[in-house]
Amino acid sequence: MVYSETFFPVRYYETDQMGIVHHSNYIRYFECARNNMMREFGYPIEKCEEDGVTIPIVSLRCNYRHPAMMGDDLKVTASIETVPMAKLFIKQAVFNSEGTLCAEGEVVLGFLSKATGHPTRCPEPLVKAIEAHMGDR
Amino acid sequence: MVYSETFFPVRYYETDQMGIVHHSNYIRYFECARNNMMREFGYPIEKCEEDGVTIPIVSLRCNYRHPAMMGDDLKVTASIETVPMAKLFIKQAVFNSEGTLCAEGEVVLGFLSKATGHPTRCPEPLVKAIEAHMGDR
Amino acid sequence: MVYSETFFPVRYYETDQMGIVHHSNYIRYFECARNNMMREFGYPIEKCEEDGVTIPIVSLRCNYRHPAMMGDDLKVTASIETVPMAKLFIKQAVFNSEGTLCAEGEVVLGFLSKATGHPTRCPEPLVKAIEAHMGDR
């Protein structure tokens, strides 16, 4: 399994008037973790887009377990269990400073050719990076 | 079925460097439609919170079908099929100016007592409003 | 003077844990009003960008007077006093449901050629629209 962890504090503007992180921000945290993982692969999203492939989202689900709050240092995880062909499946989770699971979910991504506007295969460098890290955990 | 429609244009800051609305914003659009529906019920979220009940999210899923773009006037829908007890299930969708389905999903909400911090029943005014509109469509 | 008004409700995710609209959102409200004005001109920003000119921000200032809250229906204004050459100066304000001034500021915008990446003149259709509306108020 490919597994990556990203760490950052909650930002004040991410809280809402319930006094907790607004639920939409976990979807953004998931993205931060995915993009940090691609960066660790040596193939960041901006390089992928330069190479002519964008990675739009296909679907997502998220279960909210415990509210993240201002002051929390979050750990956001991304894990991949299968080498992508037409789609990339990523399991994601957010943990707070105490290690409590705040949210977990799954995101499905596709690959789009900027030239044609049509679906394409996962770019070779991303496939290779995922294959190289598949035994990590 | 209770059914509500909310209309607004895409905002520039909601686009990303793919040139489309960032996927996290559909989750926010869903919320706008839910809150507009509560307002139409005569029981807006801020009144509900004043009455001591917050409505945190429990889970959500979203399927992305067609990108919304700058210039689109969106229609965002919310529909409720069952009167809520401990949880409120809302089906949601986003359509663009041409009527194309951009995204559809489901959101599950809970009810939390501000006094105790514990789960509570759906507030009476909200139950009554939902019951009153259940035959609308 | 060219003058335009745009109306929309506060969105829940725009509030923060102070229980008011987060200050960064007024900057976004300003943009919504500017883009709605361009739309009223019959020359929306997406058309302008298609024509090869982007309108990046040069500077802004904002004075915060009164907090906007969930439940408020906002009126956001944009006014232009001089026909733009290299730069466009727009005065902006946000009013709540009671007509109380929540924030006022000024935004300076430039014009950038997408082809060259260099500053360019304000596009003709935008100049003409501003000239046509200059006596409105």
Place this chain on the structure above:
Amino acid sequence: MVYSETFFPVRYYETDQMGIVHHSNYIRYFECARNNMMREFGYPIEKCEEDGVTIPIVSLRCNYRHPAMMGDDLKVTASIETVPMAKLFIKQAVFNSEGTLCAEGEVVLGFLSKATGHPTRCPEPLVKAIEAHMGDR
């Protein structure tokens, strides 16, 4: 002078369809740097609010010099030149990975008593921390 630096990468959702970081996000970056500085002081914003004082914004200005982009690791700075009484003046700047100044501005903050809703003095722990660090640079 009190001086603090905060580092983080650009997030994908912060970009817009111009392919650069949306201008409203620099206002949020400024806040991240201020809150990180308070944390370094040992008096984070959430502690200050627990102590009964919120720190709403009074005014801000920002000059945009160079676009930040996806892939940039930003350095965001906050500096304070005078010990706050009723107001806190903070100079702020954002630099990209190459050290290029992307934006600079100034933010003025007030202090509000949660109990009375009225303006109050800067909390003692924050005054003391600022005094203690005033000679740092």
